[in-house]
Amino acid sequence: MAIQKNLACFIVSHPLNKFKGSFGTHSPRLFIRNPSSFLRLGTSICLLQRILAPFHSRSSSDRRTLFNNRRSMLDLITNLDDALKLFDEMTHRQPLPSVLKFNQLLQAVTKMKHYSSSIAFFKQMNVVGVPVDVYTINIVIKCCCQMYRTNEGFVILGFAFKRLVVPNVCTFSTLLHGLVLEDRVLKAEILFKKLIKEELCEPNAIMYSTMIKGLCNFGNNNTAISLLKLMDRKGCEPNVVTYSTIIDSLCKDKMVDDALKLFKEMVFHKGILPNVVTYTSLIHGLCNLCRWDEVSKMLKEMEDERIALNVRTYSTLVDALCKEGKVEDAESVINLMIERGTNPNIVTFNSLIDGYCLRGEMSKARKVFDFLGFRGLAADVMTYSTLLNGYCKNSNIEEAMPLFHEMIKNGMKPDVITYSIMLEGLFRVGRCKAALELFYEMRAHNQVPNECTYTIVLDGLCNNNQVDEALSLFHLMGDNKLNSDIFVYTVLIDGASKSGKLDIARILFNGLTVKGLQPDVRTYNVMISGFLREGLVGEARVLFSEMEERGCSPNSVTYNFFLQGILKNQQHDKVEMLLQEMDGKGFSLDASSVSLLLDHIKDRSLDASLLKLIGKLVPKDGVDAPSFMV
DNA sequence: GTAGGGTTAG
Structure with missing residues (x-):
């Protein structure tokens, strides 16, 4: 394929090659596969025996098995079905396995992101009378929080109190994080203050960092920095995560100089080493401001510090180059990362596709899209939206329409952005009727039009001499925030x-x-x-x-x-x-x-x-x- | 001997 040939050509001449061999210093241990992952589980009973066996004997060799089992539980349970069978077996054992074993199972299920199953297991544990402990509580609260149901997390907390299970700093950090996830920063602040005032727990670096993250999400960088200073005064050492959180927030708010100041403070005054995340945030911030020399400097610094770039760092560079129209250079970066052992992911390629679309080079964008399968990657909703956006912006609705249907056929659910893109494309070529049909169709698919969608529709109608329709739609929208925009x-x-x-x-x-x-x-x-x-x-x-x-x-x-x-x-x-x-x-x-x-x-x-x-x-x-x- | 926090993309 031509594109593959291009990729090969670009890599040779790419200036980033001067960093060659330094970024990709992967430790060989990354390539050692965990042998247990090759084990296929026959029956859950076999699994149960492996996990529970050490509890029925206490020889020294068994203790070693027990130690190994710590990994086995997480490694062996790779799907919900196994977990379910194992849980069922465990609850029918007499005597019941220890709460530790249940906690490990719960944690394994949680790590697979089957949060509601974890909660169901927890409920069942209470039914059969497993005495839950603070670890159980913490895992289950985390599940609630990850599902954006932090209030239910607080219900679990109440349950813990009733059972005389004493919550600790992990419990409260999890709840605090839940509130932050739900953008309930005010509530988070209230909880945080209450914890300190009533001495319910001694906040540690993780808890401070969580609160700081919440403040940053809310655009409150200054308060976040004040809290950073406060934790310092309280003798609670901030770490690289704490600093990186604020540095990232400042970068996102285009306050890169403040971010760099904080970065220097972290490194030179605190002696905290930055990691790939810290650098990725700074590089992202600098790219957004087109401060390329400093991007280069950061890359050099990473090289000197032997900090390998990861897929996100590379993707940031790829995206920045694409937005600058330097798509060939972005391809070089992709080749370079592959050469250095970091696989580009769908995000990396979405940027590349967008880069070609922005330049109107739709056949190249399409080739990258068709090439995804060869790299074992599947297009996601964003990939489709990006390519559709390219076709629509280039007035090629003939290509966009079948792709839009293909996307649905492949089980992808167009979101409000996809619909907005398609609407814009249809209006652009004057197909108002089809556009309006799609506009009503999107609601049938539970996609609620946003300000952007309405703007596209109103603009589309106006540009196609249907101002009266636009005005009546505008009045139909009623007195909501859309028509006060x-x-x-x-x-x-x-x-x-x-x-x-x-x-x-x-x-x-x-x-x-x-x-x-x-x-x-x-x-x-x-x-x-x-x-x-x-x-x-x-x-x-x-x-x-x-x-x-x-x-x-x-x-x-x-x-x-x-x-x-x-x-x-x-x-x-x-x-x-x-x-x-x-x-x-x-x-x-x-x-x-x-x-x-x-x-x-x-x-x-x-x-x-x-x-x-x-x-x-x-x-x-x-x-x-x-x-x-x- | 199990639990809690940070980075990339329309």
Whole structure:
């Protein structure tokens, strides 16, 4: 296949090769397979005998078996069916096996993510009279929390109290984590404070880290940092996880410099070594800000510290390169990771597919998609959505539609994003009827349209001269948060004015204040361009000068719209002043403004002396390339 | 001798 040939070519010349041999320093033990995983379980009785045998004799060799059994339980139970049979056997034993054995079984089931089964086992344990302990309680609470049913976790806690089982710091950390998972940070804070105040347990690093994670999820980085300092003062040493949590949060909030500061504090003041996770967060943050030199520096640091990149680190690089349009380099990175013994996963390839889609190279995107099977990977909902998005954005609904059906046939459930992508694709090619059918179909499949979906539908209707339909749908939506969304309004105002219904656009715009909505710069921009489209330069100018007073500064787009408007309306005397203003504000001309200006200079309606100023306002070409691949 | 926390993608 051509793509495979390409992959081979790219790897040879790739500059990341200079790090070769350093990232992939995998310990050989990674390749030693656990022999027990080859054991096939015949019957559960055999399994039961293996696990319970040591409890009926106490010789030294049996104690060794017992020690080995610790691994056996987790390793041998590889499916729910075995676990069920074993549990059934155990509950029928006389005398009953110890709670430890039950806990191990529960833990094995929990590790397989069969949370509700774990809870069912727990209930059955109580029925048959196994005396549960704090370990049992903790496992079961974790199951509740993982299922986003933390309240039930608290019920279990109450049960524990009744049974005189004393909860410990693990119990409360699990519950705290459950609240964090459910975004109930306020409740988490209350619990955390209560634990300290009532001395129910002594918080340790894990508990602090959990609370810190909750605060970070809520965007409360500062409080998270305060808590980090507090734990330090309380003599509870933060570790690499604690620091990485905050570093990641800062990076996600684009506060990479703060993250780097914290990183330095961790390494140089605390002597805590960063790990691959810490570096991955920083690299991700730096990639998002296109700070390629520093990405390169981080990679070098990892090399020096002998910290191997993992699939997430590589995927971060692949994704960043793809978003920069450097898809070939992304392929090189994928080849490199394979060479170094890290297998790319479906996430890695989704980024690559998206990269080709963004460049409109759909046949290459498709080849990567078809190639997944060869690597033992299966496309997931996101893979399909990415490829569908590529086809739809490139107006190729003929390819998208069968793929969409294929996805459903393969047992994949399109989500609200998939539907939104398809809707956008259908509207783009003018197939409004099919789009509306799909819009109603998605609800039949329990996919609730979100703001984005509605915006696509309203925009699609407006662009296809169905403003009236758009407006009636908008009113049908009722008085919910969707029609108090300024973005949705902006789409409607734009749609109405573009289809020549400026009066409706004006009514919508003027109605904003009544609704208590503040127009944003995009709203002003579409309204101004609406006025200019109709030659209403005066009204456009009024709005243009009013927006600043109303606390919304015009941006580069506003100036370009306004400039194009006055050029089209032959108001040449205003041009120079506007250009000066743009220069003063550091704005630049877009491609259509430049070409329009040049046309007017060519036909002498504008003076050629403006060329110097225009030259100043043309943006410098070319985006900085990631230097770690130059 | 079993239990609790952190990283990637539309």
